[in-house]
Amino acid sequence: METRHITAKDGTSIPIYWSPAQTPRATLLLQPALGIQAKLYRPLAAGLSTRGCSTAIMEQRGHGLSKLQPGYNSHYSFTETLEQDIPAVMQWLQEQVENKPRLIGGHSLGGHLSTLYTGQHPGEIHGVVHLACAFPFIGDYSGKQKRMLQLLCRLIPLFAVFPGYYPGHLIGFGEKESIAMMMQWRQWAISGEFDFDSHKGLTDALVDYAGPVISLSFEKDQFSTAAAVERALSPFCNASIERTHLGEQQQGEFLGHSGWAKQPDGAVEAIDTWLNHTL
Template sequence: MPTEEYVQEHLDRGTDRLGLQVYPEPDGVADAPVVVVWPAMGVRARYYRPLAASLRQAGLAPVVIDLRGTGASTPAPSRSSRYGYADLAADIGAVQEALKPRLDGRRRLVLGHSLGGQAALLHEALRPGDSTVDGVVLVAVGLPYWRTYPRRRLGVLAMTQSIGATSAVMRVWPGWSFGGRQASGVMRDWAHTARTGRFPHLDGVDVEAALREVRTPVLAISIDHDQYTPHETLDHLCAKLESAPLVRERHTIPGADHFTWVRDADGIAARVAEWSTTLP
């Protein structure tokens, strides 16, 4: 699948700026559903060019966002960065609002990969009854709760908590061998989910209770041989969505893992396009 060119745009969020990569509309499709892609931790938006090409081929209009502090989103995380999961969730709403002139009258999907998928669900949980999204797609997402891993559980616990502790002491995660450079608040919240299997309270909201009330349709896809979010971690996350219309699937992509599925995403893109036709 060839890669695609895009138009780089930006959205200011206080002292931070988000980078948006807007791809051309799919050929011959009027009012195509818009899919806003939110990446994994530390992964630049440009990595998703093959996925954008697959989505366009399937008749969808992709926009890919750089998470705060990554790629075209600036500044890079530092000791002065104060954001965490609540801010990542709020960024999703801000981008949906900024894209509103292009979204009106069209189906609006958010596709989250790994941390991007967590943020997408948190956005829905923190905005009850006020969603700007018609459907959420989770691909290779999971809550990294150490007890859900079929193997190396204690290793997962040790790694996640040491990263959380290092981030707290250094007031930033330098990105040593995992996740890229990240704000300490992001790693604090991530380590909490790995330790407890639950999201922390965010902005005074009991996120676990709020997730039980989310009613936005969700398509949740896990990938065989995913070393970071195996099937069980997504099952654990999906169990929190007691009210959402949920479609849970496991996909096999030969040779793919947590990251490389993006390079061979035609099947997933076609499935997302098919599922989008079922949304209100």
């Protein structure tokens, strides 16, 4: 597994983990979930590369190998991810592996950002991978999950006053995050729509995307409901969507919202099977 640093147009260094296949049939840009370091997905990338899918895991700003830190002077958000980071890494991938299908995907938040990028570049993407990807709209949850989302939406604006970042490590949801990003996430939770700030109609162009999508869900995922998974897929109105639910038979004890990534044998097998009949 190699570590590389890609420079975005704004000068930011974007760390990635790179697992190239010996004989690549496709490339995949994989994005982490909220608050999770890219290194968690190294087993997934390694497994996919042995199946011919060269995989890059992009570090989020403010996490893992990134030199940025959330705080009063940090304003990075979904905007930078979509307009700076992903384009830079996608261009780098194209240079590394030419003339092969380009896939994009991610875990939870990373899946949503992959959806938005595909909407902005429908002709560039040949496949989308969702992993434990459920939209955080309050209305798609009930009970304890719903109360947690409601509480987070009340608290996030207060953290802009103090401590200047979102302290997810103290709350049990995410890690230290940029307030600007979490305010955008809050809009998703309240509206149930992918738009945020002045960015409107973000998924409209997905009507032009008719490629394949795979959505992998996992047993014991406490941050997911069937309705939330479907909302995450809802922009893909003309795509060919494959839904696969993985349990103990495929994943053994490695289940849940993030536990699957520690030993993702079932996920690797499911994605490989999907690639075999879609590419």
